[in-house]
Amino acid sequence: MSFFKELTKGIIKENPTFVIVLGMCPTLATTTSVKNAIGMGIAATFVLICSNIMISLIKNITPDKIRIPVYVVVIAAFVSVVDMAMAAYIPDLHKNLGLFIPLIVVNCIILGRAEAFANKNNVLNSMADGIGMGLGFTLSLSVVATIRELLGNGTWLGMRILPQSYNPMLIAILAPGAFFTLGFLMAAINMLKEKR
Amino acid sequence: MGFFGQLFVMAVSAIFIQNFVLAKFLGLCPYLGVSKKLDSAFGMGMAVIFVMTVASAFTFLIDKYLLVANGLEYLRTLAFILTIAALVQFVEMVIQKNAPALYKSLGVYLPLITTNCAVLGVAILNVTPLPDGSTYNFLWATLNGFLSGVGFTFVLLAMAGIRERLELVDMPKSMRGFASGLILAGTMALAFYGFMGLKI
Numbered sequence: 001m002s003f004f005k006e007l008t009k010g011i012i013k014e015n016p017t018f019v020i021v022l023g024m025c026p027t028l029a030t031t032t033s034v035k036n037a038i039g040m041g042i043a044a045t046f047v048l049i050c051s052n053i054m055i056s057l058i059k060n061i062t063p064d065k066i067r068i069p070v071y072v073v074v075i076a077a078f079v080s081v082v083d084m085a086m087a088a089y090i091p092d093l094h095k096n097l098g099l100f101i102p103l104i105v106v107n108c109i110i111l112g113r114a115e116a117f118a119n120k121n122n123v124l125n126s127m128a129d130g131i132g133m134g135l136g137f138t139l140s141l142s143v144v145a146t147i148r149e150l151l152g153n154g155t156w157l158g159m160r161i162l163p164q165s166y167n168p169m170l171i172a173i174l175a176p177g178a179f180f181t182l183g184f185l186m187a188a189i190n191m192l193k194e195k196r
Numbered sequence: 197m198g199f200f201g202q203l204f205v206m207a208v209s210a211i212f213i214q215n216f217v218l219a220k221f222l223g224l225c226p227y228l229g230v231s232k233k234l235d236s237a238f239g240m241g242m243a244v245i246f247v248m249t250v251a252s253a254f255t256f257l258i259d260k261y262l263l264v265a266n267g268l269e270y271l272r273t274l275a276f277i278l279t280i281a282a283l284v285q286f287v288e289m290v291i292q293k294n295a296p297a298l299y300k301s302l303g304v305y306l307p308l309i310t311t312n313c314a315v316l317g318v319a320i321l322n323v324t325p326l327p328d329g330s331t332y333n334f335l336w337a338t339l340n341g342f343l344s345g346v347g348f349t350f351v352l353l354a355m356a357g358i359r360e361r362l363e364l365v366d367m368p369k370s371m372r373g374f375a376s377g378l379i380l381a382g383t384m385a386l387a388f389y390g391f392m393g394l395k396i
Contacts, residue, residue: 021374025313029221069281076274102273102320106313108225175219179382183375190370
């Protein structure tokens with residue numbers, strides 16, 4: 001029962017981006033297109049699941065004082081795996097995401113879940129938490145990217161949605177557009193929360 | 197172009213044209229989190245400049261003489277984040293011992309810097325080949341770290357100044373906090389886009 005609770009809480013109720021407000025840098029930088037957003041989301045999800053499992057496994061033998069460096073090493077190891085795998089199999093996406101793949105190491109979501117969840121719970125629940133949080137992160141990245149790609153390019157995942165005559169709002173896929181999109185989304189979510 | 201000419205170009209580029217926060221999206225957590233008060237923004241900015249400069253120097257040397265020399269480039273992420281974490285811890289201890297007054301004002305921000313992606317970002321960018329294929333040498337890598345830190349502090353202080361005044365504005369409740377901060381950042385990014393036209 002609790003497995004499913006841990007699995008689903010990350011998607012809406014405790015969504016890492018919109019509700020807990022962690023991991024802002026990739027949310028803004030990699031959402032220029034839906035493809036990049038999904039790539040980033042899956043890479044982060046993989047690291048999140050693996051590091052949650054690993055940290056939950058070693059939680060009893062990790063001395064409390066040096067736990068943060070230990071977590072960072074675990075996370076960095078999995079990030080290197082993702083980095084090399086992506087460079088080998090999907091070089092295009094790897095090139096687009098560039099710097100932000102190694103920067104998954106310092107993504108607060110992953111370290112945050114290690115500290116707040118994985119070092120207190122068993123392996124199965126930690127895995128569920130990792131999957132849920134990862135999916136929530138991927139989902140919110142895709143939402144931001146959908147708005148930006150649709151407005152800035154008239155396409156979704158490369159498919160043309162708006163008619164050819166649509167004049168693209170270039171600003172949406174430039175840096176300022178990222179801030180505006182996320183800012184207005186946050187305001188909308190706050191408004192919904194107030195009404196409830 | 198002489199040394200100072202090159203330095204000037206790098207400074208303008210790091211602070212205005214390719215600003216770490218507004219153009220490269222690095223270091224957003226402290227930018228949005230520690231920009232509510234001017235004093236704390238100043239403390240955070242100074243700590244970041246210091247750590248970015250020292251981290252650039254150390255990671256550059258480690259990369260060149262330890263990783264590349266032994267064919268261990270794939271350990272870069274791991275080696276860099278450990279270097280930065282150790283460095284931040286070390287800086288914290290030194291400041292605590294030798295400058296208690298400074299420690300009091302910077303203290304709480306120092307541990308946060310380990311997870312500031314601007315620091316790891318500049319360390320990785322310093323060892324990545326530039327578009328024209330060349331790489332930085334030790335001096336330029338360190339200077340790049342310093343100037344990028346200055347660029348970060350510059351926008352952090354500007355943001356804090358604006359937000360201090362916005363405290364008094366009657367805003368809809370849903371726009372308060374992160375939402376207005378992000379829209380403000382967007383407006384700043386838009387203003388900084390003007391610098392892209394500079395030909396240097």
